[in-house]
Amino acid sequence: xxxxxxVFLFLFLPLTLLIYYVTPKKGQNLIILLSGLxxxxxxxxxxxxxxxxxxxxxxxxxxxxxxxEGRKAPRTICLIVSLVMNLxxxxxxxxxxxxxxxxxxxxxxxxxxxNNMNFFGIEFLPMNMxxxxxxxxxxxxxxxxxxxxxxxxxxxxxxISFAAFVTLFPQIVAGPIVRYDDIAxxxxxxxxxxxxxxxxxxxxxxxxxxxxxxxxxxxxLWTTVKAMEMGSVSVLTSWLxxxxxxxxxxxxxxGYSDMAVGLGKMMGFNFPQNFNYPYLSKxxxxxxxxxxxxxxxxFKSYVYFPLGGSRKGTGRTVFNLAVVxxxxxxxxxASWNFILWGSLYGVIIILEKLFLGKILExxxxxxxxxYTMFFVILGWVLFDTADLGAAGSYIGAMFGSSGILADSTSxxxxxxxxxxxIICIIGCTDIPKKAVEFIRTKSAVVVNxxxxxxxxxxxILCTAYLVDQxxxxxxxxxx
Amino acid sequence: MKKxxxxxxxxALFSLMSLVIPVITLINCFVNQGKVFSENENRYLQDFPExxxxxxxxxxxxxxxxxxxxxxxxLREQWIGLKNNFDKLLGKTEIKGIFTADGRMIEAWKSYxxxxxxxxxxxxxxxxxxxxxxKMYFMLAPTAQGIYxxxxxxxxxxxxxxxxxxxxxxxTPAITNIDVFSDLNAAKNNYIYYRTDHHWTSLAAYYSYxxxxxxxxxxxxxxxxxxxxxxxxxxxGTLYSKTLDNGITPxxxxxxxxxxxDPQVIVSVNNGIETKEYGSxxxxxxxxxxxxxxxxxxxxxxxxxxxxxxxxxxxxxSLLVIKDSYAHSLVPFLSKNYSNITVVDLxxxxxxxxxxxxxxxxxxxxxxxxxxxxxxxDLNLKKLSFM
Numbered sequence: 001x002x003x004x005x006x007v008f009l010f011l012f013l014p015l016t017l018l019i020y021y022v023t024p025k026k027g028q029n030l031i032i033l034l035s036g037l038x039x040x041x042x043x044x045x046x047x048x049x050x051x052x053x054x055x056x057x058x059x060x061x062x063x064x065x066x067x068x069e070g071r072k073a074p075r076t077i078c079l080i081v082s083l084v085m086n087l088x089x090x091x092x093x094x095x096x097x098x099x100x101x102x103x104x105x106x107x108x109x110x111x112x113x114x115n116n117m118n119f120f121g122i123e124f125l126p127m128n129m130x131x132x133x134x135x136x137x138x139x140x141x142x143x144x145x146x147x148x149x150x151x152x153x154x155x156x157x158x159x160i161s162f163a164a165f166v167t168l169f170p171q172i173v174a175g176p177i178v179r180y181d182d183i184a185x186x187x188x189x190x191x192x193x194x195x196x197x198x199x200x201x202x203x204x205x206x207x208x209x210x211x212x213x214x215x216x217x218x219x220x221l222w223t224t225v226k227a228m229e230m231g232s233v234s235v236l237t238s239w240l241x242x243x244x245x246x247x248x249x250x251x252x253x254x255g256y257s258d259m260a261v262g263l264g265k266m267m268g269f270n271f272p273q274n275f276n277y278p279y280l281s282k283x284x285x286x287x288x289x290x291x292x293x294x295x296x297x298x299f300k301s302y303v304y305f306p307l308g309g310s311r312k313g314t315g316r317t318v319f320n321l322a323v324v325x326x327x328x329x330x331x332x333x334a335s336w337n338f339i340l341w342g343s344l345y346g347v348i349i350i351l352e353k354l355f356l357g358k359i360l361e362x363x364x365x366x367x368x369x370x371y372t373m374f375f376v377i378l379g380w381v382l383f384d385t386a387d388l389g390a391a392g393s394y395i396g397a398m399f400g401s402s403g404i405l406a407d408s409t410s411x412x413x414x415x416x417x418x419x420x421x422i423i424c425i426i427g428c429t430d431i432p433k434k435a436v437e438f439i440r441t442k443s444a445v446v447v448n449x450x451x452x453x454x455x456x457x458x459x460i461l462c463t464a465y466l467v468d469q470x471x472x473x474x475x476x477x478x479x
Numbered sequence: 480m481k482k483x484x485x486x487x488x489x490x491a492l493f494s495l496m497s498l499v500i501p502v503i504t505l506i507n508c509f510v511n512q513g514k515v516f517s518e519n520e521n522r523y524l525q526d527f528p529e530x531x532x533x534x535x536x537x538x539x540x541x542x543x544x545x546x547x548x549x550x551x552x553x554l555r556e557q558w559i560g561l562k563n564n565f566d567k568l569l570g571k572t573e574i575k576g577i578f579t580a581d582g583r584m585i586e587a588w589k590s591y592x593x594x595x596x597x598x599x600x601x602x603x604x605x606x607x608x609x610x611x612x613x614k615m616y617f618m619l620a621p622t623a624q625g626i627y628x629x630x631x632x633x634x635x636x637x638x639x640x641x642x643x644x645x646x647x648x649x650x651t652p653a654i655t656n657i658d659v660f661s662d663l664n665a666a667k668n669n670y671i672y673y674r675t676d677h678h679w680t681s682l683a684a685y686y687s688y689x690x691x692x693x694x695x696x697x698x699x700x701x702x703x704x705x706x707x708x709x710x711x712x713x714x715x716g717t718l719y720s721k722t723l724d725n726g727i728t729p730x731x732x733x734x735x736x737x738x739x740x741d742p743q744v745i746v747s748v749n750n751g752i753e754t755k756e757y758g759s760x761x762x763x764x765x766x767x768x769x770x771x772x773x774x775x776x777x778x779x780x781x782x783x784x785x786x787x788x789x790x791x792x793x794x795x796x797s798l799l800v801i802k803d804s805y806a807h808s809l810v811p812f813l814s815k816n817y818s819n820i821t822v823v824d825l826x827x828x829x830x831x832x833x834x835x836x837x838x839x840x841x842x843x844x845x846x847x848x849x850x851x852x853x854x855x856x857d858l859n860l861k862k863l864s865f866m
Binding site: 001005006007009010011013014015017042043045046194195197198201202205408409411412415416418419420448449451452455456459460461463464465467468470471 | 483484485486487488489490492493494496497498500501504520535536538541544545546548549550552555558559561562563565569570571572573632633634635636
């Protein structure tokens with residue numbers, strides 16, 4: 001299920017919350033588990049089984065690890081089982097098709113028939129069967145066994161509580177990547193109060209608006225531009241297109257994270273923040289401390305630090321960074337675009353770590369911000385084009401391959417999307433937040449009551465946009 | 480306590496909306512079971528999907544259920560109207576392929592398949608060359624976009640209809656052209672296009688009838704020979720169905736009849752299965768339905784025939800009209816000058832004219848009557864190459 005649908009908003013959510021609130025504390029985790037299963041199986045009626053099996057294995061791995069406290073060997077085996085299982089799921093479902101394709105390409109012949117692969121006798125088509133959210137729930141699940149192995153968290157003996165952690169519906173399909181450690185305490189004992197519910201509703205509505213009102217609107221420009229014949233697209237049009245995507249992905253993803261955080265609060269959980277105004281960053285390193293924060297911190301905790309981080313000399317640091325950024329690219333998807341995208345960031349971050357960072361600090365803020373956004377925007381081309389060839393011709397158009405700087409199409413888009421662009425630009429800075437804080441210092445009452453009107457107004461508008469998406473007049477226009 | 484009042488209000492309002500909408504929607508689902516037709520969307524709403532294991536595993540149940548729920552959601556059309564109004568506030572001039580400008584909605588025509596249009600033109604021209612004994616005429620009418628282009632936003636990527644018409648006329652040398660663009664353009668301050676529908680009005684049809692008379696050589700009645708009946712003031716057409724914009728004034732359906740008395744007519748409608756006869760060209764049943772434009776000669780059918788008892792001196796003989804729905808407004812005027820008009824819609828014919836009982840030798844003239852948008856998208860005119 002997706003948050004931004006009428007069925008979620010006006011059937012699943014009210015019903016779940018209603019049952020959740022009237023259920024005594026002891027039973028609430030069971031409600032989380034059941035609602036999570038319904039939520040997940042709504043979109044993945046088959047692969048929900050995959051998720052359940054992975055949950056069970058991690059649960060038992062944890063129990064056994066706990067049993068052998070102080071004995072390294074059996075604990076290591078448990079960890080390895082958990083890692084192999086989780087990474088194996090990712091490998092089979094997410095990467096097998098890509099790996100097979102490349103093996104075929106290298107061999108120059110059909111060594112592996114991509115259209116007829118099987119896994120322990122079960123046939124599947126690797127290209128079109130990625131279970132929703134598999135990259136998120138496997139990483140979340142692994143955080144438990146790894147942390148337990150390292151002694152950072154206590155074992156979860158209650159299978160329902162552990163399953164509730166994995167199936168907690170707000171974060172199951174698109175993050176934030178909530179680590180077991182983040183909510184371990186709240187899983188066993190949480191309080192739901194007025195403040196938390198209020199904050200949750202506001203956060204949820206803001207997230208919904210980011211997704212439904214902003215991301216979807218600006219996204220239609222990107223869809224249009226991307227579909228054009230790149231050879232004749234003017235410089236301005238191509239930049240408008242990729243800028244549209246730059247905003248679309250931020251508002252889409254951070255909106256989704258906000259919704260998840262808000263829903264978490266409504267249920268008594270405090271999830272970690274996932275975004276912190278990334279487009280205000282003054283270096284690529286800073287960008288990645290502000291963008292998809294939970295993914296970055298996952299890799300830092302479970303890959304970068306265990307490899308030695310930056311404590312083992314420059315050479316080793318560079319290697320560790322390279323590994324992390326290669327993996328970050330791969331995590332986003334099984335294609336060369338993503339690998340190149342991650343590697344691009346890896347290279348820049350290594351350079352920043354070596355010397356570029358010091359130079360950037362001395363430059364005026366505007367320059368370092370433009371530098372950062374330049375590479376971020378270039379990165380998004382790789383991120384959202386079909387293959388390296390398409391990315392290449394798009395970047396070509398951005399730098400004038402058509403020989404046209406701007407044409408009537410550019411100006412039409414500039415005129416029709418002008419207001420949306422302005423909203424996007426303001427919306428991804430901290431200006432709105434600061435403005436609210438400023439007014440609050442003058443009059444808290446105004447902020448509080450205007451807040452009611454604004455939030456409910458936005459909620460009503462979002463509903464209107466969502467319902468509109470389901471309106472399909474079949475008009476036999478030209479009868 | 481006072482500190483929390485705004486929080487309580489927010490939670491209360493959010494809960495209220497989150498409960499009222501599902502409750503009323505579910506009641507609505509319960510009450511409106513079975514097949515429900517949506518006039519505006521011109522389709523049946525999604526039925527409650529079959530709840531079976533196979534249906535769920537095949538991922539068919541949940542998308543259908545989502546559609547079922549959304550189709551019946553409380554205040555559905557009001558939500559959509561609100562969305563479109565807000566879009567307008569943001570400066571969007573085009574919603575779902577419809578421009579709203581100057582108090583009227585205009586269907587956007589931005590591209591067409593040049594190759595397919597050329598095939599149609601070639602087929603028409605060959606057809607004319609194959610039947611030299613028939614006088615052939617071609618009337619290509621602009622839609623509202625062609626006439627009101629100046630009211631639309633700059634650089635919106637629309638095609639120029641005047642140039643398109645000119646090009647089509649040039650590529651059909653064997654057929655005599657009837658220019659209606661100039662007369663309609665001159666009358667652009669009059670009510671010649673519906674504000675909420677993609678058709679032209681009866682008045683526009685009159686101007687075109689008048690323009691045709693000069694080329695087809697018949698004596699037209701003047702505008703003051705007619706009396707006008709406002710048959711309906713509440714017509715909301717296909718463009719309205721797309722935008723659900725209540726800010727645009729509903730349209731008026733006008734019937735023009737000769738003040739001296741309309742000639743008797745016999746209208747035979749062949750819907751492909753059976754032929755029915757009517758005594759009027761105005762099918763008033765449609766005036767109580769959504770699709771009021773169909774009150775002009777009914778919905779589209781393969782073949783229509785109108786026999787009108789006009790005096791011998793007014794009669795110009797038999798006319799075959801090959802057309803789209805724009806012709807439905809025009810034919811009532813032509814019937815004052817042709818005693819026998821057969822109206823053929825190629826979209827509903829799979830075969831030859833003879834198969835539907837039309838013998839070309841019975842006619843003196845053939846009129847092709849299309850609007851620019853339909854013509855540019857038509858895939859049926861090429862059937863003429865074997866007729």
